[in-house]
Amino acid sequence: MVRIVVILMTVKLEEYIRERAFGLGFGAVGFAEVSPSRSTEAFREWLANKYCAGMHYLERHAALRSDPRNLAPQARSMIVVGARYPFEQTGCAISNFARGADYHPVLKEKLAQLAGSIAGKCGAENIGPICVDSDPLPEREWAVRAGIGWIGRQGSVVSPEMGCCFFLGELLLNIKVEHSPEITNQCGDCDLCLKACPTGVIMPENQLDARRCVSYLTIEHRGEINPEISAAFGNTVFGCDRCTSVCPWNRRGNAPIMPEFNIATGAVFSLEKLSALDNIGFKKQFQKTPVERMSFERFSRNVGIAIRNTKK
Ligand code: SF4
Ligand code: SF4
Numbered sequence: 075m076v077r078i079v080v081i082l083m084t085v086k087l088e089e090y091i092r093e094r095a096f097g098l099g100f101g102a103v104g105f106a107e108v109s110p111s112r113s114t115e116a117f118r119e120w121l122a123n124k125y126c127a128g129m130h131y132l133e134r135h136a137a138l139r140s141d142p143r144n145l146a147p148q149a150r151s152m153i154v155v156g157a158r159y160p161f162e163q164t165g166c167a168i169s170n171f172a173r174g175a176d177y178h179p180v181l182k183e184k185l186a187q188l189a190g191s192i193a194g195k196c197g198a199e200n201i202g203p204i205c206v207d208s209d210p211l212p213e214r215e216w217a218v219r220a221g222i223g224w225i226g227r228q229g230s231v232v233s234p235e236m237g238c239c240f241f242l243g244e245l246l247l248n249i250k251v252e253h254s255p256e257i258t259n260q261c262g263d264c265d266l267c268l269k270a271c272p273t274g275v276i277m278p279e280n281q282l283d284a285r286r287c288v289s290y291l292t293i294e295h296r297g298e299i300n301p302e303i304s305a306a307f308g309n310t311v312f313g314c315d316r317c318t319s320v321c322p323w324n325r326r327g328n329a330p331i332m333p334e335f336n337i338a339t340g341a342v343f344s345l346e347k348l349s350a351l352d353n354i355g356f357k358k359q360f361q362k363t364p365v366e367r368m369s370f371e372r373f374s375r376n377v378g379i380a381i382r383n384t385k386k
Contacts, residue, residue: 087195088148088251094191095155098184101236101329102156103235104220104254108149108246113215114140118283127284128295135210142211142246146203149246151253153188154213154220157181159335161239161315161324167380168343169289169313170239172364174335181206181243189245200248206241213242221254228267228317229280232260237324239315261325267317272306276317278347287315292376293368304379308331345384349377 088105095103109118118136126132140146142152157180159171171177177209183313185204193201214231218224221231222242230238234257268276273286284290288307292314318324349361351368360366365373 080346081090082277082318087192090195091153091188091192091251095153098187099157099330099332099334100155101158101240101327101332102182102222102233104217104222105251106152107155107250107253108142108152108219110141111139111212111215112219113212116279116298117212118280120158120238123283125281125283125285127287127290129284129290139212140211142216145205145209145211146246146248148241148248150249151251152216152220153245153247154180154217154222155185155243155245156189156217156233156236156240156326156337157239157243157332158236158328158329159318160331160337161199162235165309166343167309167311167345167348168365169310169317170319171241171335172312173343174337176362176364176366177241178206178208180332180334181241184323185243185245196233196247201245203246205244205246209244211244213244216244217242218256219253221256224259226259226267226321226323227261227265227280228271228276228321229282230318230340231320231325232321233327233329234260234323235327237327238318238321239324240329241364250339258303262306264322265321266322270316272318273303288313288316296372299375299379304382305383307376307379309380309384311345311348311373311380312368313345345380349381 086297092103121136122134126127142149159174161170184205189201214225217231223231226232226238233240239280273288275283277283286303288310292310292312356370356373
């Protein structure tokens with residue numbers, strides 16, 4: 075009898091959290107039991123192969139990433155949420171994910187609201203910390219463990235509700251909740267993302283060599299870019315949507331796009347307009363978007379490459 079009551083209370087709490095998260099605009103919510111990461115060895119191998127390119131912070135964070143309890147020693151469960159952004163393939167120079175608000179503060183604020191709204195049920199002392207993207211947590215693994223989706227061939231998490239164009243966020247809990255069932259990989263014999271990659275960096279086992287990835291090179295890489303590689307960038311100035319926007323699961327899911335990221339672009343980001351921006355215009359145009367994190371020098375380098383590519 076006692077056991078039945080405990081289970082009913084647990085289910086109620088999960089449903090309560092889900093309802094609150096969906097109310098904040100998240101497209102998927104799942105729960106995972108906290109334990110050591112399963113991907114530590116594969117991640118170390120990836121680093122040893124130098125596939126992380128210049129993202130040396132990943133090497134520095136490697137030990138921390140191996141267990142969420144390195145961030146929160148009392149953590150027992152993790153809430154993982156997904157926030158969907160537009161997926162249409164438009165050939166725009168600025169990637170789909172970067173046209174709306176910067177997702178870091180948006181997701182952190184929404185997860186803080188979620189934490190506040192469930193504090194009465196969980197106990198405020200049992201909630202936190204919040205993690206989004208840059209925190210030392212293997213987010214994709216935790217999304218899989220929380221039943222959000224599976225890791226697709228291109229290395230992104232694919233969700234039946236959201237496809238593969240969404241941001242992830244996590245909220246750690248010091249209490250145990252029932253974890254969500256994991257979803258079987260449903261890529262089947264599809265290889266659209268592999269075929270869409272202009273530099274052929276997607277390898278077996280969902281591994282990706284960032285040294286030739288357009289997204290990494292345009293967003294994070296400092297300095298010059300090998301012209302043999304940048305010739306494949308097309309009109310790209312920031313990011314690369316090719317391997318995610320072709321995924322058929324984008325069109326199967328019904329989850330709403332989070333309003334903060336649902337920005338109409340039209341001609342605003344045409345190469346012609348981007349090339350006319352000076353430093354002040356760049357800062358004004360991209361304030362509070364992910365592009366703002368890039369220096370004007372890097373932006374100008376990328377615009378120059380895109381112009382050269384489109385004149386060929
Ligand atoms: S982001 Fe672009 S370059 Fe990188 S793996 Fe995907 S398609 Fe290839
Ligand atoms: S495009 Fe195809 S292979 Fe690639 S992640 Fe989507 S379903 Fe999987």
